[in-house]
Amino acid sequence: MSASAQAELSKRFIVKYPSANQMSTLSEQGFNVQAEQQRLLQQQGIEYQRSMMMADYHVITVSADNEQQLQQRIDEISNSNAVVSIEEDRMMRAFFTPNDPRYADQWHYFDQQAGINLPAAWQQATGDGVTVAVLDTGYLPHEDLMANILPGYDMISDEFVSVDGDGRDGDATDPGDFMAKGECGDDYPPQDYPSSWHGTHVAGTVAAVTDNGVGVAGVAFNAKVVPVRVLGKCGGYTSDIADGIVWAAGGTVEGIPANRHPAQVINMSLGGGGACGDITQQAINFARSKGTTVVVAAGNSQSNADNFTPGNCDGVINVAANNINAGTAWYSNTGTTVDVTAPGGEWSIVNDPNGVLSTDNAGEQGAEADAYLTKQGTSMAAPHVAGVAALMYEKKPDITPDELEQALMDTTKAMTDNCVGCGTGIVDADAALSSLDDDPVGEPGSVTENITNGFYATWSTTVTVPAGMSALEVAVDKTQFFALGRGELTVSHSNGSSCTADITYSKGSCSIGAPAEGEWTVTFKAIGWNSNLKMIASWK
Template identity: 60%
Template sequence: MTLKIVARPRVNQVVGAALLGGFLAGAAMAGTSAERALQQQQVPGFAAAAAAGASREALTDRLIVKYRDGSALVTTQGGASGAGMAQQQRLRSLETAGQRFNARLTRVRSTAQNAEVLKLDRRMAESEVAALAREIAAADPSVEYAEPDRILKPMLVPNDTQYSQQWHYFEATGGLNLPAAWDKSTGSGVVVAVLDTGYRPHADLAANIVAGYDFINDSFVGNDGNGRDSDPSDPGDAVQAGECGNGEPTQDESSSWHGTHVAGTIAAVTNNGTGVAGVAFGAKVQPLRVLGKCGGYTSDIADAIIWASGGSVSGVPANATPARVINLSLGGGGACDSTTQNAINSARSRNTVVVVAAGNSNANAANYSPASCSGVITVAATNRSGGRAYYSNYGSVVEVAAPGGDVRSGASGGILSTLNAGQTAPAGDNYAWYQGTSMATPHVAGVVALMLSKNSALTPDQVLTRLQQSSRAFPATCSQCGSGIVDASAAVDAAGGGGGNPGGGTVAEVESNNTLSTAQAIANANTTVNGTIGSSSDTDYFRVTLPAGRTLAATLTPNSASDYDLYLYNANGTQVARSILGTGAVDKINYSNGGASSITLYVRVRYYSGRTGSTGTYTLGLGW
């Protein structure tokens, strides 16, 4: 087969000239003809987030290739014949790989990360596209990575029955403990980006919306007659049976208005005498449209993550109101890919907190993306009893849980928020109960907004640490659901306030802390612990979460008559450092986290058994 590298979405110019007889000049699909061809092929196989054990494999018709020098493929009429040797070699390599998979590739665009999005001439199983990507990377040393441009979809199990209660905010058993938090913070001054299906200008939401963007590049997926533009309003994502390819969906589906529901949970207008309340009703929502008919592409989602946080995306105007929080109530099968992880890293570098749904497949979230990405807050869903919702994913990558609802025994067990009444196209405003980790995630994103409104100096890692340490124990079974159910009031308290390196101060040692499992948590940097060694067998453990790129400085100052030693252990309990100076001497340990995510460390103060000295007081300084 031949390879054509085609520039889109403008006039599609063939840039691969006759190279070793393998490149043929010719026209490529463009405009409405492309739309018709895509529809005839039943466009993408949008089964990427199918339930665990589903028999159909997810499909895609795109892949992403990133070159180490960050350069784009040739896009001039001169074609490959006019390109440099490096470009010619890249084109040959792509052609050869495509031939082995009986596939022709055309260029779609460059991403914000200077990667190339390539389109296949047919839909292929995700595993087959992954094999093609591996072939491309293996054959060309200039390729930094290559991977499928996977298609993600909303994490949603909807129910359209309405009631008038939002138990998920205030009930003591399964709720968020939100009313007490509103006395201290409403999220004022914080922008939360919702990367979803867009939004409808609902009367109970519109006042809290700031300008967003439509990042959907594909006209079929976008369903609005154009590509990327400044209008993120949701035209509807209804699909007919089989329209998404590979037999999906099995029956007609109405428009979900998913982004409007998520946005309402975060910041519906409150105290206006109508409708519902939002978790952080003083905050603003920035709608970024990345999901449409049958889902949305990873490459579009990654660009939106970068732009939402204030990064630059070619062809898109600068974001005038960058978000401190990003809500991703979406996902698909497979571990975190490089494109998504790099976008998240980019957002974190600008101090943006990324909150993601664990997934609705009753499976290990480590096998889903972006739930398994590093540096995010992955959220499991609980039911009205405070236990794990039957559909919620779980596992070691889950940090916290929040109400996601369960409508099996009645709609009132779900999460009530803003919606639209249209079955396919937009109609009037309404409200509905939905269930899913998609609904749990905006609860947490809203609480993060409350925290950042109280203390804007918090870093993403500090937000996570304080969320986890302030969460409350599960009142019902929720194995591998993270540290607990998010407690909004306690989280706002834990956020602290003021500028500089937040937190700190002086705390007293709290017994019993004689083992790793009972270690006393130290949430804030620049904290001094006043402790006591009560006997020669006494030992004290303290747990800290060290953010990526930071260095823990632990300083132990004993009383002048005592010899105490300082030890440091990793999350597995393995000793990684120690200082064992003599009587009255100050022990110090510095330990750096060079990884991409936070780590747990345990600091231990121990009585030196080799002397008959005295028990007594000490101070332990912990900073990072």
């Protein structure tokens, strides 16, 4: 067992013993308090540490081989008349406050109602070792971002859309997406639009360099960003976006070098009206098969989010936006496909402080000086969630996309306007991370199945064992008085754990200590004829 695993199964507690008056009363009732206290302290896994300055309070350590055993020992102490109370001797830490000068303007991180509760979450994780792919307009080498950028790719195949004139290549920097009035067709855009530097803003929310005395902070500031450029002038094609999803997750895209840094999280602050297309769904399915969580902005049309893709695709975390008052942002799409909400801000004026502040650029068309600007939109909300997802992957690297989504949804904060269609509420980063500590411990149980009669037959089944069990026993026995059975019983798990037993006279069993959670395969190979046998599996 590793040192870290051992630490998880050893906890310090503060116990309160009965006062002198309480001990006297118990003694009159025939109960020897001191003898019982000594008995508890002599139990395996219980160690006395010291007395405290407050009378009758003491510190002990409780250790165990697994979570269930640990809880059993705690329960024994708690239920004893020799102990008045028991509480965990929890480790406290100073809250981390970044020294970035504009952090104080990032209300969306720390505001009690409208923010995502980041300061407390940073005590648990900062995104170390996690990669987030940002599928967007690319990135700029901003001084407050560049240290967290990994090599990405420009997936835009159309030279007009790409602006840089060279199609797909390994340069994901953003040349700008300035649009002149009407140049995209169908009278779009209705007026000249300056370059958005959208991808740089989104990436800064995910992982701006933090505590460097410069600019702003990022949600998962020790994570790395793989920029995948899929949006350019006038937007981006579905085919390029689908290829970008597959490549970001570590898949193969013809003619393109492999991504050397497959992402655990993909952020897509993009979309359009319509149903989820087959190619987009297939790309998302591929990413999920690689264990990658896909986060999507719900859209800014003040409409039904169910009608906007890729937010309405299966298996994504669809994110609506809230304002600084913890209500629904006026522009945000809402609907049944929305899973959670995160700060997207609201503008009354350009660069309104009630927007979301992140890394940006001052250029109207081409890139100029680094800047720190606010924007509003579900595009700003989604990277908050992608960043929190990165924190969760650091804390629990084997978490599945479904588990991560459920943890986010189960731990949200209420919205002030009781929004219907904003998912379960505003993401709470600290609560989501803390929920990963609550490893479920299943209930003891058993299952019985009849073994098929046969001659030199091999019979097999699976048994699902819940988490936290201390033992699994599998037996073969008779279903009635007259039975025939001789052969070999094997019980195995995909992690390599197994046991075997010789079955003679229609009986036999084998057992596994501290069995892994999940499916165990039970196989009985008969020697000769077998009949009237059953398999009994029990776990506790």
